[in-house]
Amino acid sequence: MASLDDTDYRLLTALQRDAHLTSEKLGEALNLSASQVGRRRQRLEAEGYIEGYRARLAPLKLGLHVQAFVSVQMATHAPDQVKTFVRIVETRPEVTSAWTLTGEADYLLRVYCEDLAALNILIHQVLLPHPAVARVQSQIVMDQLKADGPLPL
């Protein structure tokens, strides 16, 4: 499989910033004709470098005033228990991301809620009552210095 040249990297970088740029505009920035930009984009999509295109929404305008990270420590790692926990995480819409981490916490959840009451419900009525969960710690986002930026290429 062909590797990426400098033009590919610059194209990927540009598309990360604004995926709605026309091939022509992109071509100007890259010194390339529109058709070539299109072909390169197709190739990058086909080869899996580009996973897709997403609209980025404004959480505050949508009433999501509370953003938080929730660390979860498990009481057990019994497969069945873990499975039901993972299912909850995958299902709950306010959990937008979830990772397994090294260190104390077993899981880190990124959460968007309308208000603290909603976050409280998630923690005290969903997570803590779960039998596999030992401890939950939440950190509320006060300020976002850098919002989901581009990958370093």
Next chain:
Amino acid sequence: MASLDDTDYRLLTALQRDAHLTSEKLGEALNLSASQVGRRRQRLEAEGYIEGYRARLAPLKLGLHVQAFVSVQMATHAPDQVKTFVRIVETRPEVTSAWTLTGEADYLLRVYCEDLAALNILIHQVLLPHPAVARVQSQIVMDQLKADGPLPL
């Protein structure tokens, strides 16, 4: 300013999943003509509900094999010191997101690196030497259960 109806929410949800759907396809899913879908999208953009469109790339295919969260505790909150620290965070490409949080840690950084060596350099040669930094703790991502999902609407 007009509020959002059910169709708007469904449109936003669809665009979060795939921003490259044509107005016609979207119209089929929403029982709406293509032109109306376009108009609604324009309105949602103009009113700031949609911040933009981004291509989502595949970190692994791009050689970014290590994803981590880095917590930073500050030694001081003197404005000058903090400012230079923030500047570093904003500048460093491997830091894709950065938040100020409640709780022990003052900052949480989300980081993409090629390998552990690169992460090590960030921590030991960039963050820790900074005079405002007291303590750095890193948690490496072992598994991503849920990748930056849609906002809960």
Next chain:
DNA sequence: CCATGAAATGCAATTTTCGCGCATATAGAT
């Protein structure tokens, strides 16, 4: 140093999609 083939490029034609005007329909207020 030149010949050769594979890959990349630009141009142009085709097709698709978008954007907007306009006439009609719908809902809410008086």
Next chain:
DNA sequence: ATCTATATGCGCGAAAATTGCATTTCATGG
């Protein structure tokens, strides 16, 4: 019931994407 705002679908013209094709570029082997 009427009037007015807004929403909707249709259709046309413009913009953008996609594809075929001839040419150029570049690495490789002779």
